[in-house]
Amino acid sequence: MNANARLLAAVDLGSNSFRLMIGRVDESITAEGSSRQIFQVDAMREPVRLAAGLTPDKYLDQPSRRRGLDALRRFGDRLRDFDREQVRAVATNTLRVAKNAQEFLIEAEAALGFPIDVIAGREEARLIYLGASHDAPACVGNRLVVDIGGGSTEFIIGNGYEPQLMESLYIGCVSHSRQFFPNGTVDEYAMKQAELAARREIQVLVQQYRHTGWQQAVGSSGTARALAELIELNGFNDQANELGITRQGLLRLRRALIKAENTGRLKLQGLKPDRIPVLPGGLSIMLGVFDELELDRMEVTDGALRLGVLYDTLGRNHHADMRQVTISQFVRRYGVDRAQAERVRQAALQLLAQFPEPPHERRDENLALLGWAANLHEIGMSISHAGYHKHSAYIANHADMPGFSRTDQARLATLLLGHAGKLGKLSASSKFFDWRMLFSLRLAFVLCRRRADVTLPDIRVQQIEGDLVEGFAVYLPQAWIERNPLVEYSLAQEADEWERVGKRYKIVYD
Template sequence: MTTQDMLATVDLGSNSFRLQICHNQNGHLQVIDSIKEMVRLAAGLDEQKNLDQDSQQRALDCLARFGERLRGFNPDQVRVVATNTFRVAKNISQFIPLAEARLGFPIDIIAGREEARLIYTGVVHTLPPKGENMLVIDIGGGSTEFVIGQDLQPAITESLNLGCVSYSMRFFPRGKIHHKNFQAAVNNARAEIQRISVALKNIGWHYAIGTSGSARSIRDVIAAGDTTIDAITATQMHKIANHIIAAGSTKKAKLEGLKSDRTEVFAGGLAVMIAAFAELNISEMTVTDAALRDGVFYDMIGRQLGDDMRNQTIADFQQRYHVDTIQAERVAGLAQMIFNHLSASVSPDHPEQWQQYVHWAALVHEIGLDISHTGFHKHAAYILDQADMPGFSRKEQHILATMVLGQRGDLRKIAEFSQQEMLWLGILSLRLAALFCRARQDIQIPVNHCDIHYDKQLRKLTISLSKERLKHNPLTDSVLLQESVLWQKIGLQLEIKAM
């Protein structure tokens, strides 16, 4: 067995970091190695939502160890996903480069609903199908995900900012627990869950599944007290809660079956789970070992087999925002041709990834027209940056949004990206493709009848067009000249030559 036969995922949670390596045997995953460290990243958030130095150092030390284990892996064999604490930390942009340097691989910060989808993907691939809707609840360190579905694609995904670490810190400082603060935690969680309860109940479910550490810990404590019970029930949870309250803390309660590394955050997770049972009228919940990392594995396999969720998301956005798909394909084809031509001169790493970004951006570059023709590129960029896009990380969404924002108008608004070479070439490719396809008619592809040269050192783009083409396309000629003026304003050169 070689490294090339393996896939690896890194789950950067708010409570723990996990590295798992699997051997992919035609879609069947065999776990080869697994490392878990309790980093408690969420515990390092101060009142301003900034990560303190101690929590950052704990994380960096852990990632350095993970990085050593991942030596020899190619980028397409590893996916690193980060969850709630990475989403909410105000200073995360300064931390990410340090973290990626220690780990050796890029980190994808995923949105809450994308986290929910991946959790569900892991569950649905590891449990036998029953042909009925299941409710999946995953209580993490900083967020809790709720998903309902029975097929590979869930019917609904939701994520709320309540977790075992955040609630333990907020309601049980220094570990002290009494009836008043425990009930306050439950009531607060119920109020949050109430925001989504109607939507969940309208869809409905036949059975409930719990995933991740909090659910497993609650089940283990229940099972330790009664070996005939292999599920979570409200009655058993209230017994545990009363025992903890009577003792004054989880540590003093000395719960049998509870691992020591879960002691500090157990009460927060228990309060959230009790709230979920009460608000959603859950009678019983079974627990699975499937989790986010499993979903990431199966998502990676799907991408390798051409079943990439991101393609479906782009198609859904086209339909939702009534995109002219013929025009989108026209622009996408030309944008990719221009990008391939430009990027060949800079020898980028993983050009196929950037080719895909250009293609996706072109397919949705006009979604803003459904809102307004004036400034539609700004509307489109906002949607791509802020909407839930299953399969896409936040970084990927930002890349698409930036390309779409730069498709027209003053370049000064995106001048800061001119130093990010591949992103900048993607912007230019989409911008030129949209310009050439402005008539919304099939055209002879310009790059077949012209020469495009990019000088990396001079940061100069030269487009040589035949005199005949310029003569028969005066509008294009005029717009290209206007483009050169816009480029000059940000210190770049665009030269149009007749040949």
């Protein structure tokens, strides 16, 4: 038995630090049923400062890329004996905005040895809340979670383990420190400008968040924890041994920083060298949070994005996948014809399952994605029947889809765009890399066009491989095709369309 079988690992490619967390899954049986908990067994942190390497024109420079790759190689060495389904790696704000992110990610995945998902801001917020809610003190009522990262800050209000409001703002301790405190210089004017800039960004959510309300405020991850440690160790809170972050504690830390005039001259207990360059930016954002949301105190938790990723991975591995919940919500929201979606889904999955599974493919993941594409292929009809597949793809590509990475959404959108119409729009696309999935979906769409519950005959498919031209073969019963002339006509059109993009499409009637 694999010694790591009960372990899960999360890798967080943050804008300030890269982190690895390994957790052990423990299951307990109670009178109410079974429950699963994750306990940390190992962790690694590398202060990569990726956002500091982002040039003014949004390109990652070579030194920051090298620091990141070196860190990921060390993480990959630690994870060498883990299976793919045990590890999930996510990247956040800096790799959302960097123009050469894809180039870096190819090298990063090779260094780590596992795929890396770039997640959207609200998906990051959802995972942060999932982690924080499993680690924070119990709360009756709503909980506010604030996570100040290197390039973005997430605000979430939730109840129990369920987020209700989620927002991600483009302010972070690295970017704010670079903008307002170059070379670590700190004065009253710069601090005031940094606080006002943070408050201006936060104002967009204040009214809705105050209206919803919360009974507990929690700061998660690196910046909140670093501020709390400095405030506690240096006695900046009003009461001795008071834990967490208080308004008075932040103001006293602010005065100490301004008095030092430069972060390099700041002498405080608990001040870690890698936190010094980003301290003034993180502090000014937290002061803006306290002012705009009228906070006096905030508790701090270590549970954040990494722990949330672990619990989300645990759910995926135990059939509680948030992505399936999202698909069900979209089906309901856009008034999908469920019966037709299910016909197309069943047919597409049966077709894809006939192809051999290459060594590099995760068949279960592709089957799931293909099924979700079938579920959603008609959501664009809620906008217009004309060109509805384009609307379907647009929605999938741009909507907030909890549980889905940006890569997931891009692949899903490409399947939706390509399930009908011309293939030329996809032939040069770098986002699509499995033509078998698209072939299966298009053929299922053709076979189910009558929108009726009919039994399909035994249809076999095969991939045609060649040195120059690849393609597909479809084998259908001659008697059945004679009774369905529309299918015969549609398949002939399909063959022409595939030939236009340089792929063979062979139709054989048995």
